[in-house]
Structure formats: C-alpha cells, structure tokens
Amino acid sequence: GAGVSQSPSNKVTEKGKDVELRCDPISGHTALYWYRQRLGQGLEFLIYFQGNSAPDKSGLPSDRFSAERTGESVSTLTIQRTQQEDSAVYLCASSSFLGSYNEQFFGPGTRLTVL
Amino acid sequence: QKEVEQNSGPLSVPEGAIASLNCTYSDRGSQSFFWYRQYSGKSPELIMFIYSNGDKEDGRFTAQLNKASQYVSLLIRDSQPSDSATYLCAVSRSGGSNYKLTFGKGTLLTVNP
Numbered sequence: 708g709a710g711v712s713q714s715p716s717n718k719v720t721e722k723g724k725d726v727e728l729r730c731d732p733i734s735g736h737t738a739l740y741w742y743r744q745r746l747g748q749g750l751e752f753l754i755y756f757q758g759n760s761a762p763d764k765s766g767l768p769s770d771r772f773s774a775e776r777t778g779e780s781v782s783t784l785t786i787q788r789t790q791q792e793d794s795a796v797y798l799c800a801s802s803s804f805l806g807s808y809n810e811q812f813f814g815p816g817t818r819l820t821v822l
Numbered sequence: 823q824k825e826v827e828q829n830s831g832p833l834s835v836p837e838g839a840i841a842s843l844n845c846t847y848s849d850r851g852s853q854s855f856f857w858y859r860q861y862s863g864k865s866p867e868l869i870m871f872i873y874s875n876g877d878k879e880d881g882r883f884t885a886q887l888n889k890a891s892q893y894v895s896l897l898i899r900d901s902q903p904s905d906s907a908t909y910l911c912a913v914s915r916s917g918g919s920n921y922k923l924t925f926g927k928g929t930l931l932t933v934n935p
C-alpha cells in the first residue's frame with residue numbers, strides 16, 4: 708500500500724483482556740514508531756524500531772505493554788491485562804533512514820476502548 | 823515542567839488573517855523541530871520542520887526557531903477555514919527525525935469564514 712496501515716481501526720475490549728494491534732509500515736521504511744494519544748492529549752512515544760537494532764522501549768508505560776517487529780515489516784503492539792487507562796488511539800509511524808531528514812508518516816491509528 | 827508546551831487554545835482567527843502558534847521546549851539537547859497538523863479524528867501530518875535558528879518559509883507557512891529562548895513558532899498567513907485543525911509541536915534530540923518525537927498537547931485553531 709501507499710501509506711502506513713493499521714488494524715483494527717477500532718477495538719473494544721473488557722478490562723483484563725489482552726489485545727494485539729498491528730502496523731504495516733510503508734515499504735522500504737526501516738524505522739517504525741508506536742505512539743499513544745489519549746483524548747485531548749498530545750502523542751506519547753511508546754517504542755521505536757530501527758532495522759535490526761535493539762528497539763528503544765523507553766516509552767512503554769508498564770510491563771503489560773510489549774511490541775515486536777520482524778525485520779523491516781509488520782509490527783504488533785500487545786497490551787496484556789488491559790486497564791481502562793489504556794483507552795487511547797494507538798498510532799504507528801514509519802520513516803526511511805536515508806538522507807539527513809526523515810519524515811515520520813503516521814497511520815490512521817487504532818482506537819482502543821477498555822470497558 | 824512539561825517537555826513541550828503549547829497553548830491549548832482554541833485560537834480563533836478570521837479568514838485571511840495571520841494565525842500565530844507558539845511552542846516552548848525544555849530539553850536544550852533538542853535539535854529538530856516539527857509542526858504537525860491533525861484534523862479531528864485523523865492522524866497527524868507533517869507540515870513544517872526546522873533545524874536552524876531563524877525563519878523557514880513554505881508557502882503560507884513560516885516556522886521560526888530560537889534555540890537560545892527554546893522557542894519555536896508557526897505562522898500561517900492568509901488563514902483559510904481548511905486550516906482549522908489541531909497543530910502539534912514536536913521536538914527530537916537527534917539530528918534527523920529518525921528518532922522518537924516528543925509532542926506538545928497541541929493548539930486548536932479555528933479559522934472563521
């Protein structure tokens with residue numbers, strides 16, 4: 708596809724359940740980022756993947772959050788034992804690693820609602 | 823102190839006026855500065871980036887950076903109703919944008935026809 712895609716677009720789950728969110732970056736983009744946006748707030752960095760380097764997990768809010776990425780392709784963000792405060796829009800972005808400037812292109816997001 | 827601060831607004835301007843959006847940041851190691859536009863219910867899209875002190879113009883948009891004052895702004899000339907959106911300021915420590923961005927909460931801009 709031409710842009711970053713994410714699925715599902717909406718997810719409603721019950722407190723305590725696990726959820727898995729998927730991101731397909733733009734083909735050829737080596738860098739992939741996950742952000743979270745709570746209602747009325749700015750974007751909050753979660754995790755960053757760059758090629759085969761160790762990911763930067765410094766933004767993950769708790770050990771209930773984890774993410775994986777295989778090579779330079781799809782990434783999944785997993786939230787275990789979801790809590791109501793996890794309700795937010797989860798945004799994925801990707802960028803290329805070429806040149807001095809690399810724009811981060813965002814996907815449409817997954818809106819997660821924890822009841 | 824929040825890392826990136828913006829007035830939440832709403833900022834309301836009449837069509838054709840200049841809209842001025844401001845942002846301050848606390849990390850003196852910040853090297854790259856970005857303005858994203860986010861329409862309601864949509865994902866952010868990059869409209870301007872700036873690395874060096876001074877002004878950078880792109881069409882109706884001008885970004886201004888003052889690293890000594892830790893201040894970055896966005897001016898929108900000849901504002902149009904289609905410019906109505908939330909504008910997010912973001913900063914990065916790296917030289918390029920290929921690293922995590924720290925965002926402000928955004929300023930809601932409304933351009934009245």
